[in-house]
Amino acid sequence: xxxxxxxxxxxxxxxxxxxxxxxxxxxxxxxxxxxxxxxxxxxxxxxxxxxxxxxxxxxxxxxxxxxxx
Numbered sequence: 442x443x444x445x446x447x448x449x450x451x452x453x454x455x456x457x458x459x460x461x462x463x464x465x466x467x468x469x470x471x472x473x474x475x476x477x478x479x480x481x482x483x484x485x486x487x488x489x490x491x492x493x494x495x496x497x498x499x500x501x502x503x504x505x506x507x508x509x510x
Contacts, residue, residue, distance in 0.1 A: 455484070455492035464498065475501065 461481075462469045475481040476491070481501045483491045 454495040456495055456498065458491055458493070461493045461498055464495075 456464065458469045458472050462472045465472070472481065472493070476483045476493075481493060482497050483493050485491050
């Protein structure tokens with residue numbers, strides 16, 4: 442029997458602008474605006490398309506405090 446393989450660190454999930462817009466229910470134009478203003482960090486390697494890490498996209502959300510009656 443072989444020993445179980447050591448768990449690999451999970452690779453980050455990168456989304457295209459269209460995929461990120463779909464996940465957030467926003468337009469691609471709004472995603473581009475959030476990248477431009479620094480709210481959402483984005484990555485590009487050479488001339489390849491812009492990608493956004495799913496973790497960064499989720500971190501860009503902010504919780505709205507609920508009203509207490």
